[in-house]
Amino acid sequence: MPNDPSGVSNGTRVIALVGPAGAGKTDLAEAMLFASGTIQRQGSTGQGSSVGDSSAEARARGGSTELNLMHFTYLGEKFAIIDAPGSIGFAADAARAIAVADLAIVVVDPDPARAALAAPALRMLDEQGIPHLIFVNRIDQAHGSIRDLLGALQPLSVSPLIARQIPIRAKDGGGDKVTGFVDLALERAYQYAPSGPSEPMPIPADLAEREASERTHLLEQLADHDDTLLEQLLMDEAPAPGTIFADLKRETSDNLGVSVLFGSATHGWGVRRLLKALRHEAPGAEATRRRLGVEAPALYAFKVSHGGTVGRLVLGRVLGGGLSEGAELRSSEGQSTRLGTMFAVQGDKTAKLAKVDDGALVAVAKLDSVKSGHWLSSGAIPPPVEANLPPRNATLAIEPADRKDDVKLSGALARVIEEDPSLALEQDKLTHELRIKGVNDEHVRATLARIKRRYGVEVTHRAPSIGYRESIRRPVTQRGRHKKQSGGHGQFGDVVIELTPLGRGEGFRFTDKISGGAVPRQYISAVEHGVRDAMATGPLGFPVVDVAVTLTDGSYHSVDSSELAFRTAGRIAMHDALAAAAPHLLEPVQRVTLTCPANATSRATSATAGRRGQMLGMAPRDGWTGWDRIDALIPESELDGLEAELRSLSQGLASYEASFDHLAECSGSQAEKVAKSRESEHA
Numbered sequence: 313m314p315n316d317p318s319g320v321s322n323g324t325r326v327i328a329l330v331g332p333a334g335a336g337k338t339d340l341a342e343a344m345l346f347a348s349g350t351i352q353r354q355g356s357t358g359q360g361s362s363v364g365d366s367s368a369e370a371r372a373r374g375g376s377t378e379l380n381l382m383h384f385t386y387l388g389e390k391f392a393i394i395d396a397p398g399s400i401g402f403a404a405d406a407a408r409a410i411a412v413a414d415l416a417i418v419v420v421d422p423d424p425a426r427a428a429l430a431a432p433a434l435r436m437l438d439e440q441g442i443p444h445l446i447f448v449n450r451i452d453q454a455h456g457s458i459r460d461l462l463g464a465l466q467p468l469s470v471s472p473l474i475a476r477q478i479p480i481r482a483k484d485g486g487g488d489k490v491t492g493f494v495d496l497a498l499e500r501a502y503q504y505a506p507s508g509p510s511e512p513m514p515i516p517a518d519l520a521e522r523e524a525s526e527r528t529h530l531l532e533q534l535a536d537h538d539d540t541l542l543e544q545l546l547m548d549e550a551p552a553p554g555t556i557f558a559d560l561k562r563e564t565s566d567n568l569g570v571s572v573l574f575g576s577a578t579h580g581w582g583v584r585r586l587l588k589a590l591r592h593e594a595p596g597a598e599a600t601r602r603r604l605g606v607e608a609p610a611l612y613a614f615k616v617s618h619g620g621t622v623g624r625l626v627l628g629r630v631l632g633g634g635l636s637e638g639a640e641l642r643s644s645e646g647q648s649t650r651l652g653t654m655f656a657v658q659g660d661k662t663a664k665l666a667k668v669d670d671g672a673l674v675a676v677a678k679l680d681s682v683k684s685g686h687w688l689s690s691g692a693i694p695p696p697v698e699a700n701l702p703p704r705n706a707t708l709a710i711e712p713a714d715r716k717d718d719v720k721l722s723g724a725l726a727r728v729i730e731e732d733p734s735l736a737l738e739q740d741k742l743t744h745e746l747r748i749k750g751v752n753d754e755h756v757r758a759t760l761a762r763i764k765r766r767y768g769v770e771v772t773h774r775a776p777s778i779g780y781r782e783s784i785r786r787p788v789t790q791r792g793r794h795k796k797q798s799g800g801h802g803q804f805g806d807v808v809i810e811l812t813p814l815g816r817g818e819g820f821r822f823t824d825k826i827s828g829g830a831v832p833r834q835y836i837s838a839v840e841h842g843v844r845d846a847m848a849t850g851p852l853g854f855p856v857v858d859v860a861v862t863l864t865d866g867s868y869h870s871v872d873s874s875e876l877a878f879r880t881a882g883r884i885a886m887h888d889a890l891a892a893a894a895p896h897l898l899e900p901v902q903r904v905t906l907t908c909p910a911n912a913t914s915r916a917t918s919a920t921a922g923r924r925g926q927m928l929g930m931a932p933r934d935g936w937t938g939w940d941r942i943d944a945l946i947p948e949s950e951l952d953g954l955e956a957e958l959r960s961l962s963q964g965l966a967s968y969e970a971s972f973d974h975l976a977e978c979s980g981s982q983a984e985k986v987a988k989s990r991e992s993e994h995a
């Protein structure tokens with residue numbers, strides 16, 4: 313994509329809006345569409361009138377539940393927006409799209425106490441090397457100082473933050489409010505207008521001194537990466553505006569510094585200044601093409617959507633050159649694929665396109681073999697794109713409310729799972745439960761609501777059964793006899809087994825020590841079958857593990873013995889042996905790795921202890937300043953609600969990953985509770 317001499321690019325630049333839930337990303341997208349003249353009225357998410365968040369789930373929640381795609385032209389420059397959901401449960405939806413954006417705007421709240429909420433977004437952008445700015449939104453509600461906010465944000469960022477504006481304040485009743493800003497690069501002041509562009513004004517006299525010192529600081533920050541500017545500053549020469557803007561552009565595109573601007577999405581304040589910054593400073597598709605290693609015109613599929621009226625659409629970004637409908641491309645899987653009908657996306661609206669520009673976001677129909685995360689290319693397939701997907705902390709056992717909907721439900725599940733990489737489905741081997749796994753409870757419930765709305769399938773759900781097991785304490789020798797005389801042909805099987813406990817995790821062992829043909833060869837495996845039958849449900853009602861059975865003796869009848877008779881004898885022997893062998897309950901214990909900001913660590917530790925957790929260790933989180941990592945073992949039955957508890961004690965920031973570690977003996981009141989609920993289930 314050629315850049316013209318003004319440094320302005322010709323393709324479409326993609327801007328991702330990221331940051332904490334409720335910071336105002338979707339409203340900022342709306343404000344950008346309005347300020348650029350793309351829409352005639354500015355709606356808002358608060359009133360359910362925005363271009364973004366058009367889905368029923370997002371409207372009901374009052375926050376984004378999936379990414380929103382939009383595009384606009386500002387002063388002849390083309391832009392596309394990826395508006396990401398901030399809430400952790402829904403954030404994965406935009407992860408792949410953000411990874412291929414040219415620039416991200418981290419939208420934050422002005423309250424310094426809420427700065428930490430921006431940590432995950434800043435961290436992800438730094439790790440993936442995605443150029444970014446910070447936009448401090450809700451400046452209409454700002455009470456603290458921007459300096460304090462920057463102080464709280466700086467430790468979360470690898471690169472220095474560059475304050476680009478200082479607020480102009482006016483007394484307002486008891487406190488004061490922000491009524492405009494001084495732009496430090498331009499050295500101009502603006503007063504916010506109730507609607508429409510801010511108006512130029514002289515720099516207020518009482519701000520002159522602060523302006524001068526903040527501007528000097530900004531220039532010194534730039535001089536860290538510009539020796540010529542450094543010399544000019546040392547010589548007390550005033551740098552040319554062109555130098556300053558070129559440096560600011562480089563700071564952003566090379567991830568040397570993070571510019572911070574502020575304003576208000578709902579009032580449209582500071583939005584035009586932000587658009588100008590994008591126009592002059594946002595890197596274009598060419599830089600992203602290089603970052604991702606794209607060598608020929610290609611399409612990266614960042615999401616599959618089944619939500620619209622046009623059926624299955626692949627949402628993607630074009631890089632490395634424009635593409636036309638019908639173009640012959642190769643997929644990551646090596647298949648040759650023709651580009652289907654293409655659409656531009658504006659919220660929930662789509663418009664057909666015959667060809668797309670370099671850099672554009674596009675929705676493509678009839679790409680059935682293309683999945684989210686795949687590349688399509690006219691040349692070499694670029695390397696896989698790394699995206700940041702959260703762990704799945706919530707599981708629900710589900711079934712259709714109406715049995716007739718079984719097939720409909722599997723179809724619906726396949727679609728929502730194809731759309732959302734943070735969902736997964738599993739069938740539990742023991743309980744045969746169908747389980748849906750998602751990031752958190754809210755995420756899974758929103759998915760079930762979507763299934764009902766779109767596909768008309770009502771789903772009932774409950775907490776998944778815990779995989780309890782049982783084992784024994786005492787060795788036992790036991791005879792099992794099955795004898796039936798009913799008229800003609802009878803049934804006869806007779807075995808003696810020794811049942812002994814094994815070590816944890818050793819499973820099951822069956823040994824045949826029959827000598828002299830007490831049990832004929834051909835019936836031995838039937839005896840083992842019978843033993844296994846009895847192990848499926850032990851005396852406490854759960855599958856039996858970690859036992860050894862030795863077949864030592866028995867007898868047979870030349871006419872009446874059969875496989876079935878010996879299988880029954882084996883089952884009887886094992887059933888009685890288990891009951892006599894001091895059975896006990898085993899519960900699954902998960903190894904849990906928990907991460908949280910350090911100010912929440914002690915509360916997270918007590919939450920762990922309160923759930924019968926055993927602490928394994930605690931250390932600073934690798935590479936995350938001000939965060940801790942806790943390792944613990946927690947019984948699976950205690951994990952229910954942990955995710956919600958952690959979030960509530962950490963402003964929504966703490967999270968955990970868990971995986972099965974071992975089965976542990978469970979006794980006392982805990983075991984009684986489990987046995988009781990098992991009994992009532994059986995009743």
Ligand SMILES: Nc1nc2c(ncn2[C@@H]2O[C@H](COP(=O)(O)OP(=O)(O)OP(=O)(O)O)[C@@H](O)[C@H]2O)c(=O)[nH]1
Nearest residue numbers: 333334335336337338339358375376398450576577
């Ligand atoms: N006062 C004020 N309210 C705002 C401003 N920007 C957004 N809001 C309100 O804040 C609420 C959340 O805004 P959204 O744009 O939905 O927030 P978001 O960042 O998209 O949130 P998620 O989609 O959940 O990540 C809405 O009620 C907005 O109307 C602002 O500048 N000032």
Ligand SMILES: [Mg+2]
Nearest residue numbers: 337338375376
């Ligand atoms: Mg939103």
